[in-house]
Amino acid sequence: MSYEVRLEKFEGPLDLLIHLIRKNEVDIYDIPIADITAQYLAIVDDMQSLNLDVAGEFLLMAATLLHIKSRMLLPQPEEEAAEEEEVDPRAELVRRLLDYQRYKDAAAEIDTFPLLDRDVFARRSFPAELAPPEAEPFESVGLYELVEAFRHLLRQTGQDVVHEVVAERLSVVDRINRILFLLTGKETLGFRELFSEMPDRHEVVVTFLAMLELIKMRMIRCLQTTHHGAIWIYPAVVAGEDDAAAWADEDSLGYG
Amino acid sequence: MRPPGRMRIPLDTDELKQLVEALVFASDTPLKVDRIAELLEIDKSEVSPILADLTEEFRQGKRGFVLVEVAGGFQFRTRPEHAEWLRRLSQSRPFRFSRAALEALAIVAYRQPITRAEVDYLRGVDSGGVLKTLLEKRLIRILGKKDIPGKPLIYGTTRDFLELFGLKDLGALPTLKEVGELPAASLAEETADEDPLRTPMQEHR
Structure with a gap:
């Protein structure tokens, strides 16, 4: 049998199970596990036949349900049963479902609260009106966002060809000098401009290290206009300073 | 004057x-x-x-x-x-939290300090992405590391969270409702550590 279930509706397997228990109007403390498992698996099957990417959590829960079902079928070993009240194999699942339902309810209730800057407003809430009409204010880029930008680039790079042999590759020092060269005569440089069109992994890593090194040497600064906005590179060297002195020197860095 | x-x-x-x-x-x-x-x-x-x-x-x-x-x-x-x-x-457009974000936020609010694994377990879903978003929105923050193997990060809500939802303190969160009675006998051990509504923590940025 198949169910008309819109999967996006469910936050996860617990949500789906609660839905099934309600739909079947069964007692949560006495879940007919075989029946519910069958329905659950049918839905997961549907998901797969629709070529939907079934999240691992749904499969994990399917396995859990089958495990519980099998435990319910097995006779209890006698000593164990006598020892203490037998533990219902469903107990943990029931507890999780009830717990989840409580937080779900609480979340729904919290959602009805008037939110600051959406439903209620305080005096400080209109900085845009009060602030002088200044160009986009810059904020410094946090480490976290730099790492994000780095990972984003890495994801774009293709896999290295396995048999490729390159005798000499870019060094961090080369890259530092290249960034400085790119920045010469410019006010700013986009983060992405530091890299070539299709950078490979090596280039991304080396260039990123070079950028960090330059930040450490206080020769460039990384700024962005908005949280998660584009990252911009600014030269931090005071104009008029001896350019030559700013050039990176192979020995001054720990990289070969 | x-x-x-x-x-x-x-x-x-x-x-x-x-x-x-x-x-x-x-x-x-x-x-x-x-x-x-x-x-x-x-x-x-x-x-x-x-x-x-x-x-x-x-x-x-x-x-x-x-x-x-x-x-x-x-x-x-x-x-x-x-x-x-x-x-x-x-000139703001009304925004809404996703259900995932609200669930995760509620769980962190009631159960803090809490690790990501605990949030995952309670929701039955990987919550890494949604916790990251909440961190970025500064509604939750990293309180430190839990002293267990792996030293996982522990999360708690922020002052911004209280301000956003207009809460006096964490005690002003709605009381968690009991969804039916748990059969004490078979569930006793597993629920021993269950006290979701902890005493309000000192909030500081």
Whole structure:
């Protein structure tokens, strides 16, 4: 049998199970596990036949349900049963479902609260009106966002060809000098401009290290206009300073 | 206007009340009772009744805003029923939290300090992405690391969270409802550590 279930509706397997228990109007403390498992698996099957990417959590829960079902079928070993009240194999699942339902309810209730800057407003809430009409204010880029930008680039790079042999590759020092060269005569440089069109992994890593090194040497600064906005590179060297002195020197860095 | 001096001449009740009101009005963030007492050089016990009075006056009066206690301080806020009109001024579009974000936020709020694995388990879903978003929105923060193998990060809610939802403190969260009675016998051991609504934690940025 198949169910008309819109999967996006469910936050996860617990949500789906609660839905099934309600739909079947069964007692949560006495879940007919075989029946519910069958329905659950049918839905997961549907998901797969629709070529939907079934999240691992749904499969994990399917396995859990089958495990519980099998435990319910097995006779209890006698000593164990006598020892203490037998533990219902469903107990943990029931507890999780009830717990989840409580937080779900609480979340729904919290959602009805008037939110600051959406439903209620305080005096400080209109900085845009009060602030002088200044160009986009810059904020410094946090480490976290730099790492994000780095990972984003890495994801774009293709896999290295396995048999490729390159005798000499870019060094961090080369890259530092290249960034400085790119920045010469410019006010700013986009983060992405530091890299070539299709950078490979090596280039991304080396260039990123070079950028960090330059930040450490206080020769460039990384700024962005908005949280998660584009990252911009600014030269931090005071104009008029001896350019030559700013050039990176192979020995001054720990990289070969 | 009497400048604050070493020799404090006691302010009369009406003037004190005006001053408290003025300070709360002029403050950019919710103003704490302690701070008001400090500024006016009076005892905290004198401030609280004045704030209570003002709260009541603004609630009853035909004013466009009310005095509310949020995130441990006092702040003037507009009335929720005027939301639509006020949004015109700020030109903001109403936003909504996703269910996933709300669930994760509620779990962190009630169960803090909590690890990501615990949130995952409670929701039955990987919550890494949604926790990251909440971190970025500064509604939760990293409190430290849990002293167990792997040293996982532990999360808690922020002051911004209280301000956003207009909560006085964590104790002002809705009480978690019992969804049916748990059969004590078979579930006792597993629920031993269950006390989701902990005492409100000290909030500090």
